[in-house]
Amino acid sequence: xxxxxxxxxxxxxxxxxxxxxxxxxxxKIGEIGLMATRQTLVGDDxxxxxxxxxxxxxxxxxxxxxxxxxxTRDDLSREIAARSAGVELELDQPSLAKIEDFFLARGKxxxxxxxxxxxxxxxxxxxxxxxxxxPGFALKIKRGTFFFMPGxxxxxxxxxxxxxxxxIKKMLKDPYFYECKTISSFGLGExxxxxxxxGFSERFPDIDLGFRASFPEVQVxxxxxxxxxxxxxxxxxxxxNWIKERLGEKIVSLDGKSLAATVGKLLIDKKVTLAVAExxxxxxxxxxLTNNAGSSEYxxxxxxxxxxxxxxxxxxxKPETLEKYGAVSEETAKEMAAGARRLAGAAYAxxxxxxxxxxxxxxxxxxxxxxxxxxxxxxxxxxxYHFAFGKRQLNKKIFTAQAxxxxxxxxxxxx
Amino acid sequence: xxxxxxxxxxxxxxxxxxxxxxxxxxxKIGEIGLMATRQTLVGDDxxxxxxxxxxxxxxxxxxxxxxxxxxTRDDLSREIAARSAGVELELDQPSLAKIEDFFLARGKxxxxxxxxxxxxxxxxxxxxxxxxxxPGFALKIKRGTFFFMPGxxxxxxxxxxxxxxxxIKKMLKDPYFYECKTISSFGLGExxxxxxxxGFSERFPDIDLGFRASFPEVQVxxxxxxxxxxxxxxxxxxxxNWIKERLGEKIVSLDGKSLAATVGKLLIDKKVTLAVAExxxxxxxxxxLTNNAGSSEYxxxxxxxxxxxxxxxxxxxKPETLEKYGAVSEETAKEMAAGARRLAGAAYAxxxxxxxxxxxxxxxxxxxxxxxxxxxxxxxxxxxYHFAFGKRQLNKKIFTAQAxxxxxxxxxxxx
Numbered sequence: 001x002x003x004x005x006x007x008x009x010x011x012x013x014x015x016x017x018x019x020x021x022x023x024x025x026x027x028k029i030g031e032i033g034l035m036a037t038r039q040t041l042v043g044d045d046x047x048x049x050x051x052x053x054x055x056x057x058x059x060x061x062x063x064x065x066x067x068x069x070x071x072t073r074d075d076l077s078r079e080i081a082a083r084s085a086g087v088e089l090e091l092d093q094p095s096l097a098k099i100e101d102f103f104l105a106r107g108k109x110x111x112x113x114x115x116x117x118x119x120x121x122x123x124x125x126x127x128x129x130x131x132x133x134x135p136g137f138a139l140k141i142k143r144g145t146f147f148f149m150p151g152x153x154x155x156x157x158x159x160x161x162x163x164x165x166x167x168i169k170k171m172l173k174d175p176y177f178y179e180c181k182t183i184s185s186f187g188l189g190e191x192x193x194x195x196x197x198x199g200f201s202e203r204f205p206d207i208d209l210g211f212r213a214s215f216p217e218v219q220v221x222x223x224x225x226x227x228x229x230x231x232x233x234x235x236x237x238x239x240x241n242w243i244k245e246r247l248g249e250k251i252v253s254l255d256g257k258s259l260a261a262t263v264g265k266l267l268i269d270k271k272v273t274l275a276v277a278e279x280x281x282x283x284x285x286x287x288x289l290t291n292n293a294g295s296s297e298y299x300x301x302x303x304x305x306x307x308x309x310x311x312x313x314x315x316x317x318k319p320e321t322l323e324k325y326g327a328v329s330e331e332t333a334k335e336m337a338a339g340a341r342r343l344a345g346a347a348y349a350x351x352x353x354x355x356x357x358x359x360x361x362x363x364x365x366x367x368x369x370x371x372x373x374x375x376x377x378x379x380x381x382x383x384x385y386h387f388a389f390g391k392r393q394l395n396k397k398i399f400t401a402q403a404x405x406x407x408x409x410x411x412x413x414x415x
Numbered sequence: 416x417x418x419x420x421x422x423x424x425x426x427x428x429x430x431x432x433x434x435x436x437x438x439x440x441x442x443k444i445g446e447i448g449l450m451a452t453r454q455t456l457v458g459d460d461x462x463x464x465x466x467x468x469x470x471x472x473x474x475x476x477x478x479x480x481x482x483x484x485x486x487t488r489d490d491l492s493r494e495i496a497a498r499s500a501g502v503e504l505e506l507d508q509p510s511l512a513k514i515e516d517f518f519l520a521r522g523k524x525x526x527x528x529x530x531x532x533x534x535x536x537x538x539x540x541x542x543x544x545x546x547x548x549x550p551g552f553a554l555k556i557k558r559g560t561f562f563f564m565p566g567x568x569x570x571x572x573x574x575x576x577x578x579x580x581x582x583i584k585k586m587l588k589d590p591y592f593y594e595c596k597t598i599s600s601f602g603l604g605e606x607x608x609x610x611x612x613x614g615f616s617e618r619f620p621d622i623d624l625g626f627r628a629s630f631p632e633v634q635v636x637x638x639x640x641x642x643x644x645x646x647x648x649x650x651x652x653x654x655x656n657w658i659k660e661r662l663g664e665k666i667v668s669l670d671g672k673s674l675a676a677t678v679g680k681l682l683i684d685k686k687v688t689l690a691v692a693e694x695x696x697x698x699x700x701x702x703x704l705t706n707n708a709g710s711s712e713y714x715x716x717x718x719x720x721x722x723x724x725x726x727x728x729x730x731x732x733k734p735e736t737l738e739k740y741g742a743v744s745e746e747t748a749k750e751m752a753a754g755a756r757r758l759a760g761a762a763y764a765x766x767x768x769x770x771x772x773x774x775x776x777x778x779x780x781x782x783x784x785x786x787x788x789x790x791x792x793x794x795x796x797x798x799x800y801h802f803a804f805g806k807r808q809l810n811k812k813i814f815t816a817q818a819x820x821x822x823x824x825x826x827x828x829x830x
Contacts, residue, residue, distance in 0.1 A: 013451060015441030016627045018433070022456070026430030036428060037463055039456035041437070048452055212431045276719075282705025283698035286719040290697025291808055293773055295721070301729065302719035304691075304701040310716040310759055314729065344725055358708055393706055 001172065003029060004060040005039040006052065008067035008077065009151055013043040021066045021156055028160060029064075030210075031180035032169060033225055036064075044074040053084040057142040062168060064160075067151035069134040071113035077148050078137075082121035085141045089119040092126060095135050102133050127163040131155055138167060145171065176225040177232050181240065182256030183220040185247060186405050190218055196246050204239045216398045217252065217259060249409060259404045260288035266411040267298035267348075274407075275344035276302035277315055277336035277351035279327065280370065284400045285352070300344040305336070315339030328353050328365050330382035333373035337382075341375045349375045350407050356395040370399045374406050381406070416587065418444060419475040420454040421467065423482035423492065424566055428458040436481045436571055443575060444479075445625075446595035447584060448640055451479075459489040468499040472557040477583060479575075482566035484549040486528035492563050493552075497536035500556045504534040507541060510550050517548050542578040546570055553582060560586065591640040592647050596655065597671030598635040600662060601820050605633055611661050619654045631813045632667065632674060664824060674819045675703035681826040682713035682763075689822075690759035691717035692730055692751035692766035694742065695785065699815045700767070715759040720751070730754030743768050743780050745797035748788035752797075756790045764790045765822050771810040785814045789821050796821070 005025050011017045022039045029036065037060070042048050049068075056063045068077030082089050096118035103110040117134050120126060127136035127147070132155040139146050147164045149156045185193065190211045197220070200209050208223040222239055226232035244251060253262045267274055276285050276299075286302035289295050303314050308327055311317040316339040317332055325331040333351045341349035354370030361367035368389065373382040383406065387398045420440050426432045437454045444451065452475070457463050464483075471478045483492030497504050511533035518525040532549050535541060542551035542562070547570040554561050562579045564571045600608065605626045612635070615624050625636040637654055641647035659666060668677045682689055691700050691714075701717035704710050718729050723742055726732040731754040732747055740746040748766045756764035769785030776782035783804065788797040798821065802813050 012438070013441060013454065014445055014625070015438040015443075016625060018435055018438040020433055023427070023430040023433040026428060028430075030429055035458075037457070037460070038467070039428065041454035041456075042452070043450075045452070052453070210429070210431065278698075278701075282710070282714075283693075283701025283717055283719065286693075286698025287702045287811075290719075290721065290771075291811070293807055295697070296775075299697075300722040301725040302698055302717075302721075303729070304698065304705075304717035304719060306705065306711055306717075307715040307759070313758065314716065314718070343728065344722075356705075360711075392708055396702075396706070 001034070001062065002060040003034050003036045003062045003064070004056055005036045006056060006063060006065045007039070007041045007151070008044065008049065008065065010043040010074065012041055012067070021151065021153060024153070024157065025064050025066075025160060028165065029168070031223060032165060032172075032178045033174075033176070033223070034062075034168070034172075044068065044076055046076060046080065049076055049080045050084065053080060053141065053146075057084060057144040057146075060144050062171065063144045063146045064164065065146055065148045066156055069117065069136065069148060069150045071111070071117055071133070078116070078119055078121065081124075081137075081139055081141070081146065081148060085121055085123070085139055087122040090122050092118050092120055095120075095126060098135075099133050127159055129155055129159055131158060136163065138164075175227055177227070177229045179222075179224050179232055179236060181222040181224070181236055181254075183222070183240070183243060183247075183254055184217055184252040184256055184258060184262070185220055185250045186217050186252050186259055186401055187250045188218065188247070193218060193220060193247075197243065200239075200242070203242060204235065206235065207239055214258075215394065216401045219256060220247075252405070252408065258288075259401055259408065261292050263404050263408050263411065264289055264292045264295055264298070266408065268294065270411060270414050272347035272411070272414070273298050273300050273344070275300050275340040275346035275349040277311075277340035277349065278302055278304045279306060279311070279336070279352055280354040280356045281352045281396055281400045281403065282306065282356075284396050285350070285403060288400060288404070300346050301340065303340055303343070311336060315343065326365070328355055328369060328371055330371045330373065330384055333371040334375070334380050334382050337373035337375035337380060347377060348407065348410070350403050351375075352399055352403050354395075354399055356392045356399070357390070358392060368395055370395075370402065372399075372403045372406055374403075374410050376410060381410075416449070416477065417475040418449050418451045418477045418479070419471055420451045421471060421478060421480045422454070422456045422566070423459065423464065423480065425458040425489065427456055427482070436566065436568060439568070439572065440479055440481075440575060443580065444583070446638060447580060447587075447593045448589075448591070448638070449477075449583070449587075459483065459491055461491060461495065464491055464495045465499065468495060468556065468561075472499060472559045472561075475559050477586070478559045478561045479579065480561055480563045481571055484532065484551065484563060484565045486526070486532055486548070493531070493534055493536065496539075496552075496554055496556070496561065496563060500536055500538070500554055502537040505537050507533050507535055507550075510535075510541060513550075514548050542574055544570055544574055546573060551578065553579075590642055592642070592644045594637075594639050594647055594651060596637040596639070596651055596669075598637070598655070598658060598662075598669055599632055599667040599671055599673060599677070600635055600665045601632050601667050601674055601816055602665045603633065603662070608633060608635060608662075612658065615654075615657070618657060619650065621650065622654055629673075630809065631816045634671060635662075667820075667823065673703075674816055674823065676707050678819050678823050678826065679704055679707045679710055679713070681823060683709065685826060685829050687762035687826070687829070688713050688715050688759070690715050690755040690761035690764040692726075692755035692764065693717055693719045694721060694726070694751070694767060695769040695771045696767045696811055696815045696818065697721065697771070699811050700765070700818060703815065703819070715761050716755065718755055718758070726751060730758065741780070743770055743784060743786055745786045745788065745799055748786040749790070749795050749797050752788035752790035753795060762792060763822065763825070765818050766790075767814055767818050769810075769814055771807045771814070772805070773807060783810055785810075785817065787814075787818045787821055789818075789825050791825060796825070
């Protein structure tokens with residue numbers, strides 16, 4: 001079964017917009033055991049589209065297409081699909097009614113342009129789009145079954161999941177149950193993870209192991225198929241246990257949740273509040289935590305104290321500490337954490353102070369040095385690390401992840 | 416002149432990594448007046464690579480390829496390029512010496528694997544890679560001139576700029592000078608910008624206008640070619656003046672700088688310091704400002720006061736104000752800004768308080784409501800907006816941009 005992915009649109013071809021749809025589709029078909037042979041991206045040019053459709057129709061069994069279903073003149077997918085299949089475009093009354101309703105609900109009359117979105121090649125199977133005006137469609141052209149979807153990511157994702165993937169599964173006449181389990185990890189790179197999990201494929205030959213980096217976290221993915229749902233669940237549990245033994249505390253979550261989301265959930269579950277004191281992370285810890293809805297339940301404050309004066313005035317860091325050990329020191333980090341915790345009246349506090357670069361490093365404290373402290377009801381711990389990523393924004397990311405990971409481990413130990 | 420772009424790599428095809436190289440190459444060749452007809456992405460499969468090279472060699476004049484030059488077994492570009500051209504791989508001694516030096520400088524011996532990176536198809540022109548171990552190469556196969564580059568973005572970008580684009584320009588036998596000018600704007604969407612700039616192409620027929628959204632900012636790009644460098648500079652100046660008249664204060668920078676970078680530069684140029692008080696933006700203002708090196712010159716503090724208690728304790732917001740007007744009010748924003756400015760001893764302060772969602776809205780203050788205050792040496796201003804983007808992270812972004820834009824306008828008015 002040969003699968004290919006085609007993205008269309010001048011804004012993608014010119015580089016004005018990066019095509020994220022194709023990578024998403026690849027990932028999702030991977031979860032049902034398929035891998036595309038090729039991805040193609042073309043503009044809204046009639047002759048290029050026509051020759052591309054012809055090539056794909058001859059070469060692949062399943063072709064997943066995004067874009068070209070909008071209401072404007074450069075949206076050519078419907079027309080060229082019909083021509084390639086040697087059929088006419090036909091108006092679909094139910095689709096037209098839905099488009100008219102869509103505009104009516106927003107107090108408008110459907111523009112003439114949008115009516116062409118209710119036209120489909122004769123014989124096409126219409127794919128509903130509950131969140132936009134452009135329905136998709138499936139159409140057989142020679143060897144290939146084409147699935148045409150809108151280019152708007154939210155609409156495409158919903159249509160892929162609800163309309164396209166179930167149809168593809170049926171085409172595969174596939175007796176298997178699929179499952180993709182995602183485990184988030186922090187603290188090991190991809191090759192180190194691979195090494196730790198060496199022997200997995202001998203032990204679990206029915207599960208494919210994959211890695212997906214989202215710096216500095218890495219997701220471990222288990223792609224699995226089984227003839228019975230019960231077998232699938234049992235084998236997955238065994239595989240997860242096997243991995244837990246080998247990765248231990250490097251595992252952040254067993255459901256793909258990021259470090260920040262995991263820490264947020266722990267704070268809510270344990271009913272404790274948090275204050276943050278940030279120097280070199282410059283607000284990134286606060287930003288990641290507050291990206292998750294519900295953060296106001298635990299997040300009281302982050303004092304982003306970039307200047308030494310702010311560290312003293314707000315957090316009560318002692319001038320002697322700054323003078324004796326420097327702003328980048330475990331001693332300063334501890335006083336920052338203690339100060340933030342006291343100021344906010346929070347159960348826990350974390351603090352960062354370090355050198356993100358590109359300047360400000362010294363032989364003793366090179367760029368990439370970070371001191372982190374975590375203050376809780378009973379104790380304050382501090383750690384010092386040196387990372388060699390070199391770039392300011394990468395340093396901010398790894399510093400932030402390291403601080404969140406220390407907090408995560410502390411929170412897990414609360415009984 | 417037909418140009419195509421090819422990306423290779425299983426990690427791209429599986430969706431584990433999004434291909435950003437192809438969009439970048441598209442943008443850069445656009446700046447010298449070229450547009451690719453098609454982009455293709457294939458995995459590290461020998462037969463697919465071979466048939467793709469063959470198609471491209473027959474169909475295009477210039478093919479820009481990324482990936483497949485690494486040292487491992489699945490890096491097949493060198494080998495398959497040679498086979499497609501009907502030549503042998505040959506060892507290039509100077510390249511081998513450079514690879515050995517690369518490892519030597521890191522105190523290591525070059526692994527055997529890396530030595531194959533010094534092999535090239537006979538007749539290929541070697542493209543230097545000063546920052547990595549894999550040199551690229553140019554090779555003519557049938558109709559097409561192929562440029563092979565590494566997939567690592569930093570290495571590819573440098574090689575494209577220094578090695579590939581100059582060669583392509585020569586191939587074009589092009590007597591023109593090219594220039595791409597980027598103007599950053601905030602406050603108008605793409606279609607509103609297009610409307611405001613209606614008439615541009617009649618007035619400046621030699622300049623192509625493009626838009627590139629980086630939410631919530633939009634870059635206006637002027638692509639231009641002229642036979643003399645003087646004509647180019649003069650016409651560009653006229654076009655920029657024409658656009659300035661129509662966009663006025665919506666223009667953030669005339670050199671593509673982002674809002675945060677522009678604000679940072681203004682603070683440095685005007686020698687003033689800044690404090691920030693953030694509620695709903697949750698540290699994003701601080702994070703964007705501190706992403707730019709040199710921010711410690713002006714950035715003293717951001718107090719991310721999520722809880723009302725923190726607004727009172729740290730920033731001195733009065734309980735009466737919170738009670739009478741609520742946390743999301745211009746009054747509270749003003750007291751936050753004044754408090755942050757006082758606490759930090761800064762010249763300026765900005766404050767945000769609003770509702771990022773998805774919950775917490777009310778009929779009077781729906782999700783998307785933001786109050787912003789800016790305190791300076793002489794006055795405090797405040798504004799209230801409502802944005803209807805719906806999503807928490809988009810709201811945080813637009814709130815942040817709006818606050819930075821208010822500060823930018825204030826700073827510009829300093830004499």
